[in-house]
Amino acid sequence: MLTANEHYKARFGCKMYKASISFARTCPNRDGTKGKGGCIFCSSGGSGEFSSCVEKSITGQIDDAISQVSKKAGPDAGYIAYFQSFTNTYCLPEELADAMDEAVSHPKIKALSIATRPDCLPDEIMEVISEKANQIPVYVELGLQTSSDKTAKLINRCYETSNYDDAVKRLNQAGVNVITHVIFGLPEESEEQMLGSVRHAVNAGTDGIKFTCLYVLKDTVLEQMWRSGEFEVLGREEYFDIVEKALKLLPSDTVIHRLTGDGPKKLLLAPLWTADKRSIINYINRRFAK
Ligand code: SF4
Numbered sequence: 301m302l303t304a305n306e307h308y309k310a311r312f313g314c315k316m317y318k319a320s321i322s323f324a325r326t327c328p329n330r331d332g333t334k335g336k337g338g339c340i341f342c343s344s345g346g347s348g349e350f351s352s353c354v355e356k357s358i359t360g361q362i363d364d365a366i367s368q369v370s371k372k373a374g375p376d377a378g379y380i381a382y383f384q385s386f387t388n389t390y391c392l393p394e395e396l397a398d399a400m401d402e403a404v405s406h407p408k409i410k411a412l413s414i415a416t417r418p419d420c421l422p423d424e425i426m427e428v429i430s431e432k433a434n435q436i437p438v439y440v441e442l443g444l445q446t447s448s449d450k451t452a453k454l455i456n457r458c459y460e461t462s463n464y465d466d467a468v469k470r471l472n473q474a475g476v477n478v479i480t481h482v483i484f485g486l487p488e489e490s491e492e493q494m495l496g497s498v499r500h501a502v503n504a505g506t507d508g509i510k511f512t513c514l515y516v517l518k519d520t521v522l523e524q525m526w527r528s529g530e531f532e533v534l535g536r537e538e539y540f541d542i543v544e545k546a547l548k549l550l551p552s553d554t555v556i557h558r559l560t561g562d563g564p565k566k567l568l569l570a571p572l573w574t575a576d577k578r579s580i581i582n583y584i585n586r587r588f589a590k
Pocket residue numbers: 327328329330337338339342343346347385386387417443457
């Protein structure tokens with residue numbers, strides 16, 4: 301198992317931390333271009349509750365993020381500017397280029413990570429990303445969540461899995477490192493389907509993967525489904541049993557960026573075990589330590 305820390309150490313020669321940035325203000329699955337209301341699990345913050353204030357400049361946000369961890373990180377740490385919330389390539393190419401330029405000009409930034417949807421990578425945006433990837437390492441994080449188009453409809457993802465396959469191919473060609481997000485525990489998905497999504501991402505050519513247990517946030521469509529008993533969230537053991545099987549499907553050079561995610565505490569309804577970060581870290585260390 302190749303962890304993100306090991307990968308970063310080998311690539312950058314130091315421990316890397318993410319400086320989360322709010323750049324995008326919406327996504328095409330919210331403003332009606334692709335869909336309305338967004339993916340059923342997504343909060344109104346567009347999965348970016350941990351990033352900084354969108355009103356501040358990119359530089360100001362990076363400074364804030366760095367000052368929060370600098371004591372722990374120490375002077376030798378490097379930072380990745382993480383364009384986290386909403387769909388960060390859903391903008392004009394020049395807007396993205398300017399934002400990336402500003403992030404890269406920060407002396408502490410050694411890489412960029414851009415979270416987006418695979419159907420939001422038109423050629424002009426790809427050109428901007430690929431140009432930047434010639435200058436500095438660029439990671440693009442794609443929210444696949446599931447490879448099943450049936451589940452994708454149910455969660456209102458509003459793009460086909462073939463869009464993902466195409467995006468990975470083009471990003472690979474541009475020398476961009478692809479990280480795929482997969483969610484375990486989506487309604488109506490069997491374990492075999494969840495593992496199928498992992499196989500799919502590997503076969504498509506992803507460089508890295510992030511696993512997340514589906515969690516229910518307040519004021520989402522998922523909340524209504526959960527309250528009416530349409531599905532049950534995964535228990536901790538159940539979730540990590542699936543993760544363990546998923547890890548066995550990964551080639552040795554696939555970077556594991558995350559074994560589980562934690563939702564914003566003030567919005568989290570279930571499963572509550574995902575909120576106890578310390579106990580999850582201890583559990584992961586016990587269960588998955590090499
Ligand atoms: S595409 Fe991303 S930001 Fe948009 S609704 Fe889905 S999860 Fe939220």
